Every structure is written in C-alpha cells, then in structure tokens.
Amino acid sequence: MNVDVEIIQEDNSEELYERKSFTVDKGQEATRIDKWVQSHVEGVTRNKVQNAIDAGFLTVNGKTVKCNYRIRPGDDIVLMSLINPEYTTVKSENIPLNIVYEDDDVMVINKPPNMVVHPGVGNFSGTLLNGVVYHLQQQNPNIDEEKLPRFGMVHRIDKNTTGLIVIAKNGAAVAHLSKQFFNHTVKRQYVAVVWGNVEADNGTIVAHIARHQQNRKMFAAYPDGETGKHAITHYQVLERFNYVTLVQCVLETGRTHQIRVHMKHIGHTLFNDWEYGGDRILKGTIYTKYKQFVDNCFDACPRCALHAQTLGFVHPRTNEEIFFTAELPNDMQQMITKWRTYISHRKIEE
Structure with a gap:
C-alpha cells in the first residue's frame, strides 16, 4: 500500500486539514471501506470514519462512496482529516458578526480588525469562532464539533487583517470547501498598502515560504526553492503615492503570511506591519513634519494595512461559482486619503 500525506496550510496561523492518500495493494480482499480505513489510519474509530464518509471527506478514485462500498485492488483512496483536533473547547459567545451572505450551507463574514479568528493561547474568548458558534447554535441547538468539525472553519486570516472569510455550516460543505482550498481553486484578492514606489505596474512573485530561521513566529521567503512550500503571489499597482503604493494581490497558493512575506521579499514591506x-x-524624507505625518497615518490605521477584499468559491450544493466583495475598512480608507492629500499638496522629495 502506498501512502501519501499532504497538509493544507493557509495564509494565517496553522494547518487545518491534512490529506491522506492510499493506493490499495494487489491481492486485497473485497472489504468494506469503513473497516479498511479504520485498520489503516492510527487512532481513528469506525464511527468517525463513517461520519467522514457520510460528510464527503473520503473519496475513492475521485468519487464519494457509501460506507458499504467494498474496496478493490488499485483503488485510490483520499481522506481529508483534521490535524490535532483536540484543542480548547470553543464556548458560545454572543458576538456581533458582519455576515455578508448566508444560506443553509455556507456563511461569509467580513472580519473586523483586531479580532482573532480562532481561540488559542492567550485568546480563549472574543474570537470570531466564538461568535460563529453562538450564531449556529441559535439555528440548531444540537450542533457540536462531532457533527460539524471546528464548527465549519476551513481557513483563517490574521488578527490584524480585515476582510472576507467563509464558514461551512454542515459536514458536506466543510469537505467540499476544504478540498477547494487544498487544490488552490478558491479565488482570493487582497488590497494592501506597501512601503516604497513599486516599480512595475504588475508582476508575479515566486518564492518558497517557511518559518524564519531566527524568529520562529515569523516566516521568510526562500527563492532557491530548497526550503519551505511553493508560493506564488500576483500583484498589480492600483495607486502610487511615491513613498507608499496601493496594490492588489491575488494568491495562487495560500501560505502563512504569504503576502506580507512576498512583498517584503521584493523590498516593499506592508505599511505598519510591525x-x-x-x-x-522605510521610504521618505528626513524632515520632522514628514515623520509627524507618517505617525498620523500609523494612528489612522494602527495595524498591518491588508484587507481580504474578494472571495470566490464553488458553492458546495449548487456547484456554481460565487463571488463576494468587501469594501476597504474605514481605517485603511482614512490612511489612504491622508497619503493622497499629502502627495497632492507637496513637492515630492526623493
């Protein structure tokens, strides 16, 4: 039996799912798929395997099957499963959510700044997911993580990044969306303000991303391709302010801190990304008035200037591609207006 394990790693904090692939050996007896998987995946119960099959987390030769399917030699089996699912219980909290769209299968939320997406060390309450749990339990008091793994979370964005995030509302939707993120077919477009005058009107950054060798909380670009995970970011200049540039970034892959790391790699660190x-x-004059102006911009947008503006994916029930857009938040709008006004009233100093 050949086994291959791949990990889904998204832009934000940690891996959410892994994909385990198996190829059934020649001479294998016709055995129920749930029984076979239980015997080949360490620590999994047959009930959990059956739940995964029912939710669409398991495919055979690219198709979903029922629990009584009997495997055949040469079958390619793919199982999507949570990584380290044992973590702090998520408590329900009545937290207001800016819900952009909702139906029986998915919910799209526009996340504000300074909100952690998922509970963790130092952030056990007040997170987006605490609010999601409350919202879902108002609709279905019996919902829990056995029925809906991680309460439907399939990706994340950083605490200080604003914008769109999709939540699945049932197991089938979780499976469907997690596969789309794994296969990099989800359309994600970000808007950022970066330091410096980006020379090219558009371009593509190709550089592997891995944890920084000295600071393990940070990530770094490794263009030689020998370290880290393959990552591609496409960017386009939207507006120039000489000292900073407004850019649009489209992710072809999804790696931790990808935009922040890639833009720094080409010499254009994101504005106020501490x-x-x-x-x-990082760019500008030596005059005190300029420093005061930049400090005012930092105060207007006291976070990394990054916004997840567009999100597109295939709906898990209708199989139609749908798109959502969230306007720039007030803090970024105010900061951009300050730069626009500053440049229009002053002689540019190199």
Missing part, C-alpha cells in the same frame, strides 16, 4: 518592520519609516 512583525516585519513596516511600523517605521
């Missing part, structure tokens, strides 16, 4: 050095003046 983790990567963007919270100090």
Whole structure:
C-alpha cells in the first residue's frame, strides 16, 4: 500500500486539514471501506470514519462512496482529516458578526480588525469562532464539533487583517470547501498598502515560504526553492503615492503570511506591519513634519494595512461559482486619503 500525506496550510496561523492518500495493494480482499480505513489510519474509530464518509471527506478514485462500498485492488483512496483536533473547547459567545451572505450551507463574514479568528493561547474568548458558534447554535441547538468539525472553519486570516472569510455550516460543505482550498481553486484578492514606489505596474512573485530561521513566529521567503512550500503571489499597482503604493494581490497558493512575506521579499514591506518592520519609516524624507505625518497615518490605521477584499468559491450544493466583495475598512480608507492629500499638496522629495 502506498501512502501519501499532504497538509493544507493557509495564509494565517496553522494547518487545518491534512490529506491522506492510499493506493490499495494487489491481492486485497473485497472489504468494506469503513473497516479498511479504520485498520489503516492510527487512532481513528469506525464511527468517525463513517461520519467522514457520510460528510464527503473520503473519496475513492475521485468519487464519494457509501460506507458499504467494498474496496478493490488499485483503488485510490483520499481522506481529508483534521490535524490535532483536540484543542480548547470553543464556548458560545454572543458576538456581533458582519455576515455578508448566508444560506443553509455556507456563511461569509467580513472580519473586523483586531479580532482573532480562532481561540488559542492567550485568546480563549472574543474570537470570531466564538461568535460563529453562538450564531449556529441559535439555528440548531444540537450542533457540536462531532457533527460539524471546528464548527465549519476551513481557513483563517490574521488578527490584524480585515476582510472576507467563509464558514461551512454542515459536514458536506466543510469537505467540499476544504478540498477547494487544498487544490488552490478558491479565488482570493487582497488590497494592501506597501512601503516604497513599486516599480512595475504588475508582476508575479515566486518564492518558497517557511518559518524564519531566527524568529520562529515569523516566516521568510526562500527563492532557491530548497526550503519551505511553493508560493506564488500576483500583484498589480492600483495607486502610487511615491513613498507608499496601493496594490492588489491575488494568491495562487495560500501560505502563512504569504503576502506580507512576498512583498517584503521584493523590498516593499506592508505599511505598519510591525512583525516585519513596516511600523517605521522605510521610504521618505528626513524632515520632522514628514515623520509627524507618517505617525498620523500609523494612528489612522494602527495595524498591518491588508484587507481580504474578494472571495470566490464553488458553492458546495449548487456547484456554481460565487463571488463576494468587501469594501476597504474605514481605517485603511482614512490612511489612504491622508497619503493622497499629502502627495497632492507637496513637492515630492526623493
């Protein structure tokens, strides 16, 4: 039996799912798929395997099957499963959510700044997921993580990043969406303000991404391709302010801190991104008035200037591609207006 394990790693904090692939050996007896998987995956119960099959988390030769399917030699089996599902219980909290769209299968939320997406060390309450649990339990008091793994979370965005995130509302939707994220078919477009005047009107950044060798909380670009995971970001200049640039970024892959790392890699750190050095003046004059102006911009947008503006995916029930857009939040709009006004009233100093 050949086994291959791949991990889904998204832009934000940690891996959510892994994909385990199996090829059934020649000479294998015709055995029920649920029984076979239980015997080949360590620590899994037959009930959990059956739940995964019912939810569409398991495919044979690219198609979903029923629990009584009997495997055949040469079958290619793919199982999507949570990584480290044992974590702090998520408590229900009545937290207001900016819901952009909702139906029986999915919910699209426009996340505000300074909100952690998922409970973790130091953030056990007040997260987006705490609010999602409350919202879902108002609709179905019996819902729990056995019926809906991680309460439908299939991807994340950073605490200080604003914008769109999709939540699945049932197991089938979780399976469908997690496969789309794994296969990089989800359409994601971000808007960012970066330091410096980006020379090219558009371009593509190709560089592997892995944890920084000195600071394990950060990530770094490795263009030689020998370290980390393959990552591609396409960017386009939207507006130039000489000292900073408004850009649009489209992700072809989804890696932790991908936009932040890739833009820093080409010399354009995101504005006010304190983790990567963007919270100090990286381009501009030496004059005190300029420093005061930049400090005012930092105050207007006291976070990394990054917004998940567009999200597109195939709906798990209708199989139609749907798109959602969230306007720039007020803090980024105010900061951009300040730069636009500053440049229009002053002689540019190189």
